[in-house]
Amino acid sequence: MARPNEEVEALLQEYADLLAISGGDAFKQRAYERAARAIGGYPQDVSKLDAKALKGIPGVGKSIADKIAEYLSTGHVAAIDETRSTVPPGVRELMTIPTLGPKRAMTLYRELDVASVDDLVTAVHEDRLGRLKGFGPKAADNILHGVELMRAAGGRILLGEALRIAEETVSGLVAATGVERCEYAGSVRRMKETIGDIDVLVAARDEDAEAIMRAFTELPGTAEIIVHGRKKTSVRTAKGLQIDLRVLPPVSWGAGLQYFTGSQPHNIRTRSIAVRKGLKLSEYGIFDTETGEQLHAGTEEEVYGRLDLPWIPPTLREDRGEVDAALRGELPDLVTQDDIRGDLHTHTDLTDGLATLEQMAEAAAARGYAYYAVTDHAPELRMQRMTSEKMLAQRDRVRALADRYGRRLRLLHGTELNIDPEGEVDWPADFLAGFDVCVASVHSHFGLDRAAQTRRLIRAAENPHVNIIGHPTTRKLGKRAGIDVDLDAFFAACARTGTAVEVNGHPERLDLRDEHILLARRHGVRFAIDSDAHAVSELDNLRFGVATAQRGWLTADEVINTWPLTRLRKFLRGPGRR
Incomplete structure (x- = not known):
């Protein structure tokens, strides 16, 4: 319901x-x-x-x-x-x-x-x-x-909605009698952009399984019971999403969580390693092939350790080289939410946001950010009715508000510019020079051919006042495909000009997507992970951006809004930018 x-x-x-x-x-x-x-x-x-x-x-x-x-x-x-x-x-x-x-x-x-x-x-x-x-x-x-x-x-839903349901399900189960551990697994734990169904695991003794399954079927939101058993029960929500609950003995927890989290190709790789070591790895545990003895593996770390591997973060478990990197001791130290020092792409009610500048700044301060940028839309997005006068008045408000926060939170005044079909952006150079940060994004003319789209993005990246290209492919999951662009050429231009590329955390965008991040990294591109928040609650979108960045193997140093403010300001003003 x-x-x-x-x-x-x-x-x-x-x-x-x-x-x-x-x-x-x-x-x-x-x-x-x-x-x-x-x-x-x-x-x-x-x-x-x-x-x-x-x-x-x-x-x-x-x-x-x-x-x-x-x-x-x-x-x-x-x-x-x-x-x-x-x-x-x-x-x-x-x-x-x-x-x-x-x-x-x-x-x-x-x-x-x-x-x-x-x-x-x-x-x-x-x-x-x-x-x-x-x-x-x-x-x-x-x-x-x-x-x-x-x-x-098909019946897939966006990560943000699936994660909410998964977390609510886990929250509803942890209090059930006999539950020793409870966690969601599968593609939700790997933070894939869309989700087909949700896997939830519980560690409990066999005698408690029946009561746990009953508690699961009675959770709010259950519209239909598909299968009801002692080891597995499946329900369907009112929106048609299937949730599968499996009850595992505590001794099998690590193996079960590893098995039900990893993609099929990742699990094939880990099981192959187990076989070479005389072991059998399955959702039921890890066993000595010769004696049949079940080896203790109560955690995922123990499971990977039995294979002489370090723990592999769930967001990497897609068989994109993570197992080989683990064998070589070369897994990346992935960027985390704790690494993020500020948000560089947000909106207020001056354009299409839902909260005031003061409300957004206070929410950013409450999150412990060191800096925070407001980047309302520029005038070429005509429905927002922006003018130079309005933007300058907002700048005065930002500066006044900055005095209130002092060193606790540095407020940056920015804008999200519109990239026109020729690659030009709003406002002349002297006006753009007054902003702390400029994000430039495509908001129209999505049907241009590949050559034209590539030219417009490269020209925007070459603009010395553009710091970040926002949601570069413009896609909206389930609603709009991305523009047709030569990403290799675009990323090469961004690396050459020192223009950061955004990982937009809005659950409908997640743009750049993980495969594109992997490609951009090979060109030496810098990234910004942003929420694109239009309301206080949407500042939480950052978690989805970070997860997508992890799926693209990003480290903190590759992300400009993990840097201290002095380093960030140098990047925003640095050689090739001003």
């Missing part, structure tokens, strides 16, 4: 989508999107708030608060039901295709009677899209690519 905040978030986002489909006011649509994000990230249960408290949530005005209250009391919102009835279900299915927007979905329904994804694929193959205005020569290829992305995603 979804939490009230999630239910309301989904409802408001649905209404925003319905407004887009039906051609409603664009500002109203964005207002509901903003309110949906605010509700989803709000720390308190909205079902416990009165009307005044609801209106105190950033982005929630009287009209939206009234709809929330109506939904919480009746389970329906009349205005949303009415709008929903005007949009055919098939159109909403079409909207799940990443490369197809709401208005084009409605056009396809009205003009070609396309009411499902299968109908759309048929229409493309029959070459019927060309007769429609707004569907150019590349439309068919883009749509088919979007359908592939949608189908590839």
Whole structure:
């Protein structure tokens, strides 16, 4: 069962989508999107708030608060039901295709009677899209690519949502009678960007297994029991996510956690090493092949130690060379959250954020950051209505606020610039020189060809005032594929110019992704791990950025926002940058 905040978030986002489909006011649509994000990230249960408290949530005005209250009391919102009835279900299915927007979905329904994804694929193959205005020569290829992305995603969910569910499940089980240890495993523990199902392990005596399984099936959120046994029980949540619980004897804990965490190729490598050492390694334990004796391996460290290997961090267990590196004693000392000294890409309510400058700065201080940058959008992203005057006024506020924090937190005034199709960015050089840090990102013209996309990114990296290229491929998981760009050429340019490349921690982005980080490292690129936070709660996105960086084998020294402020400032102003 979804939490009230999630239910309301989904409802408001649905209404925003319905407004887009039906051609409603664009500002109203964005207002509901903003309110949906605010509700989803709000720390308190909205079902416990009165009307005044609801209106105190950033982005929630009287009209939206009234709809929330109506939904919480009746389970329906009349205005949303009415709008929903005007949009055919098939159109909403079409909207799940990443490369197809709401208005084009409605056009396809009205003009070609396309009411499902299968109908759309048929229409493309029959070459019927060309007769429609707004569907150019590349439309068919883009749509088919979007359908592939949608189908590839299947029932997978984003890491952020999966991790929340996994942590709630573990939290709900640790208090159960007989539970000695409990941890999530599988792809969630490896922090993969999308998750198909969740594995949870418990160490307990056999006589306690039945009570533990019963406690598991009674956890909030369980919609269906798929399998119920003493050693394994599987349930499905209301959103269709499968959670598998396995109860292991304490003596098997280390082997079970290692087995159920590692990818299949990683586990094949470790089992092969075990065989060469006269051992058998499985989820049940590690055994002497000749005598059949089970060797003590209560922890993962003991399991790897039996194989003469150091403990391998879960985020590396993908068989990308980590076992060979461990054998050579060359595993990287991975960057951690504790290494991060500050966040260099965040937003406030001056543009599309949900919190004030003061609220974001206070949250950064509470996290113990040494420095913190606010980087609101620049004017070329016109929907944000930024002006030079507004940005200079914010700079004055940042400087005044900086005096309040002193050495406890150094506030940096920055901006997120827009990279246009030619690689130019907002504002002239003399204006850009006044910022402490400039992030430059692509926000439009995603359909340019490979050569054009590569040129625009390289030109932005060559701009002496651009310090970081934000979310470089622009992808949004399950919604938008990344732009087509020659990453080798782009990374080479960033290494040459001293421009950092961002690992964006927003769970919908995780951009750069792990494979791209591995490629960029070979060019000697520097990185920034940022939250891209638009609300106080989204500062926690940094954990996903760090996990993605670990999957890309990054060390702390390769990440500029692990550096002391003096070193960071030197990088931001250094040779080739100014």
